[in-house]
Amino acid sequence: xxxxxxxxxxxxxxxxxxxxxxxxxxxxxxxxxxxxxxxxxxxxxxxxxxxxxxxxxxxxxxxxxxxxxxxxxxxxxxxxxxxxxxxxxxxxxxxxxxxxxxxxxxxxxxxxxxxxxxxxxxxxxxxxxxxxxxxxxxxxxxxxxxxxxxxxxxxxxxxxxxxxxxxxxxxxxxxxxxxxxxxxxxxxxxxxxxxxxxxxxxxxxxxxxxxxxxxxxxxxxxxxxxxxxxxxxxxxxxxxxxxxxxxxxxxxxxxxxxxxxxxxxxxxxxxxxxxxx
Amino acid sequence: xxxxxxxxxxxxxxxxxxxxxxxxxxxxxxxxxxxxxxxxxxxxxxxxxxxxxxxxxxxxxxxxxxxxxxxxxxxxxxxxxxxxxxxxxxxxxxxxxxxxxxxxxxxxxxxxxxxxxxxxxxxxxxxxxxxxxxxxxxxxxxxxxxxxxxxxxxxxxxxxxxxxxxxxxxxxxxxxxxxxxxxxxxxxxxxxxxxxxxxxxxxxxxxxxxxxxxxxxxxxxxxxxxxxxxxxxxxxxxxxxxxxxxxxxxxxxxxxxxxxxxxxxxxxxxxxxxxxxx
Numbered sequence: 001x002x003x004x005x006x007x008x009x010x011x012x013x014x015x016x017x018x019x020x021x022x023x024x025x026x027x028x029x030x031x032x033x034x035x036x037x038x039x040x041x042x043x044x045x046x047x048x049x050x051x052x053x054x055x056x057x058x059x060x061x062x063x064x065x066x067x068x069x070x071x072x073x074x075x076x077x078x079x080x081x082x083x084x085x086x087x088x089x090x091x092x093x094x095x096x097x098x099x100x101x102x103x104x105x106x107x108x109x110x111x112x113x114x115x116x117x118x119x120x121x122x123x124x125x126x127x128x129x130x131x132x133x134x135x136x137x138x139x140x141x142x143x144x145x146x147x148x149x150x151x152x153x154x155x156x157x158x159x160x161x162x163x164x165x166x167x168x169x170x171x172x173x174x175x176x177x178x179x180x181x182x183x184x185x186x187x188x189x190x191x192x193x194x195x196x197x198x199x200x201x202x203x204x205x206x207x208x209x210x211x212x213x214x215x216x217x218x219x220x221x222x223x224x225x226x227x228x229x230x231x232x233x234x235x236x237x238x239x240x241x242x243x244x245x246x247x248x249x250x251x252x253x254x255x256x257x258x259x260x261x262x263x264x265x266x267x268x269x270x271x272x273x274x275x276x277x
Numbered sequence: 278x279x280x281x282x283x284x285x286x287x288x289x290x291x292x293x294x295x296x297x298x299x300x301x302x303x304x305x306x307x308x309x310x311x312x313x314x315x316x317x318x319x320x321x322x323x324x325x326x327x328x329x330x331x332x333x334x335x336x337x338x339x340x341x342x343x344x345x346x347x348x349x350x351x352x353x354x355x356x357x358x359x360x361x362x363x364x365x366x367x368x369x370x371x372x373x374x375x376x377x378x379x380x381x382x383x384x385x386x387x388x389x390x391x392x393x394x395x396x397x398x399x400x401x402x403x404x405x406x407x408x409x410x411x412x413x414x415x416x417x418x419x420x421x422x423x424x425x426x427x428x429x430x431x432x433x434x435x436x437x438x439x440x441x442x443x444x445x446x447x448x449x450x451x452x453x454x455x456x457x458x459x460x461x462x463x464x465x466x467x468x469x470x471x472x473x474x475x476x477x478x479x480x481x482x483x484x485x486x487x488x489x490x491x492x493x494x495x496x497x498x499x500x501x502x503x504x505x506x507x508x509x510x511x512x513x514x515x516x517x518x519x520x521x522x523x524x525x526x527x528x529x530x531x532x533x534x535x536x537x538x539x540x541x542x543x544x545x546x547x548x549x550x551x552x553x554x555x
Contacts, residue, residue: 023549065552068385072546093387104378104553106303108310117306120299121386123292150310166382 011082013174013206014044014067018076021062036062038230039076049200049207050235051221053214053250059230060210061100064178067208068098080174094122097172101179103159107152111137111162114151115169122170129169136165140195157188164195168203175199177209181216196220214250224250226257233257296388300396301403304366307373308404319408323415326354329479330420345510347422351413352506353478356498359409359436360443360473364465366401367447370394372454378553390542391535394451398444406436426512434515435504438523442497445530446472452541456550472498497526 019040025032037059044050054060065071066078069089078085080092105114112133119129137147140161151159160180167175177196181189193216199205200220211217217224218238225235234241234257242248245256254260308315333347370393374380383393417424446468453464475489476482476498482490493499504519545551 062549065381065549068381070381070385070546070551071549072543090387090389093385096385098382098385100381102378102553104382106307106377106379109303109306113303113306117299117303118382118386120302121296121383121388123295123387125295126302 011079012043013046013048013081014042014208015079015082016040016042016063016076017078019063019066019073019078020075021059021066021071022074035230037066037073040227040230040232041076042225042232042235044206044208046206047204048223049209049221050223050225051209051211051217052225052227052232052235053212053217053254054210054227055212057229058227060227061178063227064098064100064176064208064210067174067176068096069093095173096176097167097170097174098176098178099160099163099167099180101182103151103156103163105151105159105162108150110148110150111142111154111165112147114162115166118166119169124169132169133165136169137162139168139198140165141191155188157184157191160184160188160192161195164192168199173205175205175207177207177211179211180209181211181213193220214254218250226254228258292387293389293392296386297392297396297399299388300393301400304397304400304404319411322358322408322412323419326351326358326412326416327419329354330416330422334420344423347420348424348510349506350479351416351422352502352509353473354416355409355413356502356505357469357473357478358412359405360469360498362405362408363398363401363440363443364447364450364469366404367394367397367444368451368454368465370397370451375454375553380551380553384542384551390539394448394535394538395444398440398447401444401447402437402440405440406433409436424509427510428508428512428514431514432505432508435501435508435519435523438520438527439497439501441527442523442530445527445532445534446497448531448534449537452537455538455541455545456548472496475499476502478502494522495526497523497530 019037020035021037022033022035025034040059040063052060052063062071066073067080067085069085069092072086081095083091083095085092105111106117109117115133115136116126116129119132124132134144134147138144142158142161142165146154146158151162154162164180180196181192184192196207196209197220200207207220209217209220222237223235224238224241226233234244236244238250241250241253245253247253247256330347330350333343333350336343336346338346371380374383416422447465450465450468475485475493476496477485477493478498482493482499485493500519500522504513504516507513507516542551
């Protein structure tokens with residue numbers, strides 16, 4: 001699967017119709033079904049950056065994992081460039097990569113070794129990665145003299161840069177960013193956000209950014225959606241959201257849409273959903 | 278098949294081979310990074326095998342009989358250690374990735390699951406043979422076993438053929454860490470122990486109860502142990518009587534192992550278990 005063969009297909013980058021996912025929660029000998037996604041429907045056009053906002057347990061990570069072929073849905077459909085994520089996993093996997101909140105690497109292995117391992121799974125030979133890995137690490141601002149150092153010796157910010165490099169190394173046409181700046185110090189956060197802007201400018205990638213950072217969503221996305229307890233309450237350009245709720249800030253829109261503040265404590269069901277996120 | 282379809286197929290094969298090489302390459306990196314753990318584990322394995330082989334030295338028989346008994350124990354100890362490595366590595370296809378947190382990235386990558394599992398199996402065989410050889414040489418040198426006419430190529434070839442079945446069974450044991458996010462490799466230990474107890478690891482199969490002797494016919498370790506002992510002690514070549522059962526068991530166990538793993542993967546994807554723990 002190549003970018004050119006993707007271009008030949010006319011389908012949107014992401015097309016989700018009535019997507020549902022439930023998990024079974026067992027507590028004190030009782031089984032309970034918890035709805036993580038309740039009939040999600042939305043479309044993301046090619047080259048668009050869409051941010052999905054939501055609290056912990058709102059279903060953001062479930063959505064990302066469904067689109068990454070790591071979960072099977074309980075109803076509805078999700079398509080990536082026209083390919084069904086449940087039935088046509090191979091082409092979907094060639095088109096998608098992701099960056100999640102945890103950098104997730106083999107900690108004893110170096111950045112270069114980890115990137116080499118990831119690249120092989122996408123068909124890159126050692127000859128290709130010998131030149132490509134230093135180039136991509138330089139682009140994300142990773143110091144060249146540290147690329148052979150074990151990941152466990154790198155800061156969270158550094159590790160997240162390597163995670164971005166891993167995602168970009170495979171030239172994904174759809175990039176899924178699941179809270180990529182959560183837990184980073186302000187400087188690292190800014191560097192990662194700057195790099196996401198560079199991707200938007202320089203690549204033809206479509207980006208789905210899941211975050212609970214309202215400012216991040218506002219500054220990076222063409223459209224912003226609000227996922228609340230498994231339901232997508234809206235997905236519109238930021239200005240349209242503000243106009244619709246007659247507010248100045250996205251936090252106020254969240255309150256207007258849900259009746260809760262963004263910092264409100266999660267209820268029991270939210271916590272159950274979070275377990276599976 | 279049209280020329281375009283054939284080219285496409287070749288492209289897919291090339292991508293899969295690069296992916297397979299990637300799995301082996303990653304495991305080599307991990308061995309390098311954890312080399313002192315491997316050295317420590319190797320010393321433990323040597324000591325453990327010595328405790329078994331020394332039993333032969335305490336048996337009140339002639340020196341030649343002691344030597345034969347020690348060799349039989351040694352082959353049993355080496356196969357025990359080898360199987361341990363195979364099951365540990367194949368089972369860790371999931372367990373290690375879950376522990377490191379890389380499981381989601383690996384399982385969403387566009388490499389087929391059989392290639393992924395065969396990559397782990399292939400590395401396990403290479404690494405297992407290196408460790409088994411070191412163990413064999415170290416124990417022979419330490420105890421001073423006399424080997425008159427050993428046929429090492431035949432022993433290695435038989436181990437290689439048996440490894441196809443071991444990998445297939447290892448794929449089935451990899452199911453446990455796939456569906457249980459907390460526990461890891463216990464099913465591998467169970468398979469290793471159950472298989473060896475019925476296969477005559479330190480004794481002839483004939484001493485087992487009849488029902489266990491019947492089960493031993495389905496264990497690849499039975500034929501591996503019998504053939505390798507004959508090759509080391511008597512210099513025997515590859516015996517078809519040992520080879521064909523191994524080929525049959527391998528032909529059944531690999532597809533069955535892949536089926537079990539795929540079923541487990543679907544279960545994990547349905548229930549949200551294909552994720553890092555913690």
